[in-house]
Amino acid sequence: MADSKAMVTREADFSAWYNEVIQRAELADYSPVRGCMVIRPNGYAIWEQMQRALDDMFKATGHQNAYFPLFIPQSFLAREAEHVEGFAPETAVVTHGGGKELEEPLVVRPTSETIIYAMYAKWIQSYRDLPLLINQWANVVRWEMRTRLFLRTTEFLWQEGHTAHASEAEAEEETLMILGLYRKFAEEWMAMPVLTGRKTDSEKFAGALRTYAIEALMQDNRALQAGTSHNLGQNFARAFDVTYQTAEGTLDHVWNTSWGVSTRLVGALIMTHSDDSGLVCPPRLAQWQVVIVPIWKTDEDRAAVHQAGTDVMNELRHAGIRTHLDAREGLKPGAKYFEWEARGVPLRLEIGPRDVAAGSVMLARRTGGKKEPISLVGLPKRIQAEIDTMQQALLDAARERRDAATVRGISKDEFIARMAGAGGFVFGGFCGSAACEAEIKEQTKATIRVLPDPEFRSPEPPARCMWCDAPSVAEAVWAKAY
RNA sequence: CGGGGUGUGGCGCAGUCCGGUAGCGCGCCUGCUUUGGGAGCAGGAGGUCCCGGGUUCGAAUCCCGGCGCCCCGACCA
Known part of the structure; x- marks a missing residue:
């Protein structure tokens, strides 16, 4: 890495440690624009795994993806009183385009309720059009005073679900269903235990009737809001005139919900599991679940261990295990170990001439414990079991830590x-x-x-x-x- | 915006007090030897010393004025 080889410890300086984990694992970097970050391939890979899992959950519960514009007419934001009060101070506003001053400034979305509900007003006519269940994956911009990589950046990536329902009860059911889904994702994928509950009025979303959240506790014993689900009531429906005709022929405003999680989750993941050697990534979200490090002395050995490594990689990949073979030359095995540890790869398999001869590989776990030789026979099954065990152990450890605090x-x-x-x-x-x-x-x-x-x-x-x-x-x- | 700190090869820093034309570690490139926990040797590339002005024979260093970034507060996923 860039400087001395020892890392800052969590104990010494949690904040510096957090930044160093990110730099060493090459998850993100500071950008030329204040408060904005570049998400590097290793960090983006985690976000992609998160997206995939969440997107599947959204689809399985009847939602569809769509995409709405980045720009919102400034006047839209003002239509809901609480909403504008909450968000206006932190918006970026475009006043010029094509070299000319715009007739109406455009706000870069801090969240998309307003433009989405303006569209819903067009699309929803009848109770037969309900519920409308839409999600979008997008970037949003909030002009925050102080930023931190992943936790709070001026621009961030997220998903925002926006639904419309025929009754308050249905909207509430959706709001709570999503809260439960977020909890499931946090626990089963991120191995991060969360509390669920309602926000007080002072902490609720600007414009919502009720806000629910999942809250996690980081290793420094500070809380992190990891996801929110809002019952918007009819506030936005009234502001944007989203009405529908009921079966009885009357006209009513729809009931809305909105909910989101963001790239902040990557920060949550880091601060929940990582240690003084770098990132610890739960296997289900890891870009590489297994990395294979070949070890050799002679050219003969080299050919043999590379062949063995390639065979193992193919076998594991075939079993659906995300596996990488680190065949780089000119780096000693120990250097590779440190690097993959900093990057949080859950399992490492070392293959040297002795292992090839014995028909085994040496297994090392990111979470510690003794290295041990394991047989090539039945390897994928064994590795999958290790992955499942580690996933569960990380959740258990995190829960124990939270409960102790x-x-x-x-x-x-x-x-x-x-x-x-x-x-x-x-x-x-x-x-x-x-x-x-x-x-x-x-x-x-x-x-x-x-x-x-x-x-x-x-x-x-x-x-x-x-x-x-x-x-x-x-x-x-x-x-x-x- | 209030308080504190800091800007010097890609990264981390020394040099600034006391002015003399830039150095260290890591990283990078080439070659050889290495490879079971951060390799060794040899050679090499790379710097508007944040910007502007001033003082001086001479400024990374002194003076004045800007700007950036970091930390602590107010705002927030």
Whole structure:
């Protein structure tokens, strides 16, 4: 790599460590444009795996992909009061085109509700047109003050689903179905445990009736919102006049939902699993699940191990395992080991003359443990089992870490001390007052991440507000967040 | 925009206090020898020292004015 060979540790400087993991794994780089990043092939490959898995899930639940324009007439943004208040300060605006000043400035989309619902108004006439279930994969731009690779960049990639329904109940069902789908993706693909729940009014999407989110806890015990699903009610339908005729012949506004996850998930993946040797990528999302490193001394050996390596690669690929043979010359095996570790490849197979003679390969796991020789007989099955085991082990480890950093029912003073120190998730009673919520944020930097869904709540509902001691109206989860 | 820091080959830095014409490590290129945990030797390429102005015989270094980037805050997926 660029400088000295030892990495900054998480312990020493988590933020520097995060940047170094990204640089060493060649996931992304800073661009000439402030706040924007270049997603390099290794990083984009992870995003592509994420896209594939999510897209399959969207399609399996009846959604179709479409594409809407990057530019939105500025006036569109203003049609929904809360929405414009929320997004106007962070938009990029195009005022000139073709050398002339535009009659109406164009906003570079920070999100696409407005232009999509303007179109829905044209497309939806009858209850027979509902539900309309559309997703788009796109880039959006938000002029953030401070940016960080993957976590918050001026331009980012995401998917945004936008649906229209005939009733509030249907819209709510869709909103929650997607929340569950995001949770499933986070846990089963990213091996990242999440809390699900509702956002408070101060944290909800600008223009939504209700916002739900999945929240994860990073290794530095700061929370990260990993995905959101909004029930928009009829707010946008009213603003864009999206109406339909009911079976009874009356006219009604549709009920909308919108939901999204972004390239932030790549940052979440990094901060959930990686270690002081570099990226650790869950096998299901890894560009390469297995890398084969041949080892040789003589030309004879070289030919033999390359043949063996190629055979193994073909056999594994045939079994659907993403496998790469690192046949580069002029690099010692150890150098390759370090490089592939930094890039997070889950499994490494070393093949040298001794292994060829023994009909085996040496298996090393990115997550540690002893190297061990394994037989070439039945190799794909064995490797698939290793992949499945590692995928599960990563989720288990991440959940254990999160749970260890979660406390319930502590006092105000303990809360203050905890937010100043260890961090993590804190469950406690909440009085429901926005003023109280704001005061907590001001004094401790902690925010309510979610009002958790029933399965995450404490067995005994808290009786009083953790902060002000007024009667509690809901249990809340606080954390310092990214 | 407020506070702090920093701009020197691709990357990380030294040199700046005390002015004398740019150096180290890593990386890169070529060749030979190497290859079971970051190879060795030899040769080589690569720099408007952030920009502009000033002082001086002479500026990476001193002075003035800009700009960029990073960290901490306010905003956020």
